[in-house]
Amino acid sequence: MVARGGTSPDTxxxxxxxxxxAAGGAVPDAFLRLPYELYRGTxxxxxxxxxxxxxxxxxxxxxxxxxAERELFMVVENGDVAGRIVAVYDPEYCRQHHSNTGFxxxxxxxxDAVLARALVVxxxxxxxxxxxxxxxxxxxxxxxxxxxxxxxxxxxxxxxxGEPFNFPFYQELFAACGLRKLVDxxxxxxxxxxxxxxxxxxxxxxxxxxxxxxxxxxPFDPAHGTRDTEILRAxxxxxxxxxxxxxxxxxxxxxxxxxxxxxxxxxxxxxxxEVHGEPAGMxxxxxxxxxxxxxxxxxxxxxxxxxxTRNIHGIRTGEFCIAPRxxxxxxxxxxxxASWEMAVREGFQWAELSFQQEDNTAIxxxxxxxxxxxxxxxxxxxxxxxxxV
Numbered sequence: 001m002v003a004r005g006g007t008s009p010d011t012x013x014x015x016x017x018x019x020x021x022a023a024g025g026a027v028p029d030a031f032l033r034l035p036y037e038l039y040r041g042t043x044x045x046x047x048x049x050x051x052x053x054x055x056x057x058x059x060x061x062x063x064x065x066x067x068a069e070r071e072l073f074m075v076v077e078n079g080d081v082a083g084r085i086v087a088v089y090d091p092e093y094c095r096q097h098h099s100n101t102g103f104x105x106x107x108x109x110x111x112d113a114v115l116a117r118a119l120v121v122x123x124x125x126x127x128x129x130x131x132x133x134x135x136x137x138x139x140x141x142x143x144x145x146x147x148x149x150x151x152x153x154x155x156x157x158x159x160x161x162g163e164p165f166n167f168p169f170y171q172e173l174f175a176a177c178g179l180r181k182l183v184d185x186x187x188x189x190x191x192x193x194x195x196x197x198x199x200x201x202x203x204x205x206x207x208x209x210x211x212x213x214x215x216x217x218x219p220f221d222p223a224h225g226t227r228d229t230e231i232l233r234a235x236x237x238x239x240x241x242x243x244x245x246x247x248x249x250x251x252x253x254x255x256x257x258x259x260x261x262x263x264x265x266x267x268x269x270x271x272x273x274e275v276h277g278e279p280a281g282m283x284x285x286x287x288x289x290x291x292x293x294x295x296x297x298x299x300x301x302x303x304x305x306x307x308x309t310r311n312i313h314g315i316r317t318g319e320f321c322i323a324p325r326x327x328x329x330x331x332x333x334x335x336x337x338a339s340w341e342m343a344v345r346e347g348f349q350w351a352e353l354s355f356q357q358e359d360n361t362a363i364x365x366x367x368x369x370x371x372x373x374x375x376x377x378x379x380x381x382x383x384x385x386x387x388x389v
Contacts, residue, residue, distance in 0.1 A: 016114065018082075020122045023072035027057050030081040033076055034108050039165070046159040046290035048296045053106070056141050056260070057086070064142050068352075069094045072106075073122045075115045083109030083116065085124035088141055089130045093247040102127035103386065104137035105147070108166075109173060116173035124385035136182055136245075136382045137172050138164065146260050149185055150174065154376030156173075162261065162287040162318045162353045163187065164376035165379060172381075179381040183245070185355040188367045189375035192344050197371035205337040212330035216278075217338035220270035229255055231272060231279045238319040247382065261318050262286035264343045269342070270313065273335040275321070283339050288314035288352065315348040316356065320363070336366070354378075 004150075008139065011148035025033060039045040057072070059065035067091035073156055075083040087289045088103040104123045109116045127135055140147035147164040152171055182209040192198060209215065220228045234252045240246035249257070261284050262269065273281035291312050317339065356363055 102132035113176040149378030187376040192374040280331040281322035
C-alpha cells in the first residue's frame with residue numbers, strides 16, 4: 001500500500017490511498033473495463049471486445065502460457081481502478097537468448113506518474129523474484145504477436161487491427177518510471193487510389209516478374225492448414241533466429257498467433273512466396289477489423305461482441321518477411337506485387353504495413369518507393385528491474 005498526499009474526490013480533504021492488487025489467474029472485469037473508461041470519446045481508438053483480451057491472457061485458450069507465466073496488477077485509488085499492467089516471465093525466451101529478461105504489457109493508466117510507477121515497480125519486483133534483471137515491453141502478451149510497443153507518433157490516425165493505441169502522455173509516464181527506448185517500429189500507410197507512384201511501380205514490377213518464372217506466390221490453404229502453418233513457422237524461425245525481440249515458436253503457438261491476425265474465413269489473405277517450389281517468404285494480410293469495430297460501436301462503453309468484414313476498406317499486414325537465403329531473388333518483389341494486386345482485386349482501398357524496424361532500411365525504402373508513407377511509430381522500452389526499473 002502506498003499513501004500519498006492529495007485530495008480525495010469523495011471527501012474533499014482525505015489523502016488519496018493507492019494500493020496495488022494482483023489478480024492471480026483471473027482476468028477481473030475492472031481490468032477489462034479500464035480502457036473503455038480511459039478512451040471513451042477518443043475517435044482514433046478502437047473499442048475492441050473484452051473477450052479478445054481474455055483470449056490472449058487465458059491459459060486455457062492461449063498455448064503461450066504453457067511455456068510462460070504472468071501476473072496481472074491493478075493500481076486502485078480510492079476504490080477505483082486507475083491503472084493496470086501485466087508482467088510476463090518466459091523461461092523459453094530466456095533459454096534461447098541466454099538472457100534474464102522479462103516482459104510487460106497491457107499497460108493503461110491515468111495521467112499520474114505516481115500511479116504509473118507503482119504499476120511498473122510491481123511488475124519489476126515480480127520479474128526480479130523470478131531471476132530477471134531486465135524488462136522490455138509493451139507486448140500483448142508475447143514478442144512478435146500483437147500490439148507491439150507504445151504509440152509515439154500518429155495519435156490522430158485511427159487505430160488499426162493488431163496495433164496499439166495510447167495517449168501521448170504515456171511517453172512521459174514511461175520516462176518518469178525510468179524506462180528507456182530500446183527500438184522503434186514504423187507503420188506505413190499505402191493508398192491504392194490516386195497514387196500514380198504506386199501504379200507506375202506495379203506496372204514495372206509486373207514486367208520484371210515475367211522474367212522470373214521460378215517465383216510464384218500462392219495463398220495459405222486452409223484445406224492443408226497443418227502443412228501451411230508449418231511452412232510459415234519455418235520461415236519465421238529462419239528469418240528471426242537470434243533477433244532479440246523474437247523466440248522460436250511451436251506450431252501450436254503459431255496457430256494461436258494466426259488466429260489473432262485473422263478470422264478463419266480471412267486466412268485466404270495469407271500469402272506464401274515460393275522459389276522453385278521452396279518456401280521463400282510470407283505476408284500475413286488481414287482486413288482491418290478495427291475499422292468495423294469503430295463503425296459498429298454505438299459508444300465505446302458498449303463495444304460490439306462481433307463484426308463482419310463487410311464495408312472494411314483497409315487491409316493490414318502484420319508480418320512481411322523473406323527467408324535469408326532468398327533475399328537476393330525476386331521473392332520479395334513477387335510477394336509485394338501479389339499482395340497489392342490481391343488487395344485491390346478484393347476491393348480494399350488502402351493497406352497498413354506495421355512494425356517495420358527502424359534499421360530495416362531495405363524494406364522501408366521499398367515501401368516509400370511504391371508511394372507508401374510512414375504514418376505511425378511504436379516504441380519498445382526497456383528497464384532494469386534490479387533497481388526498481
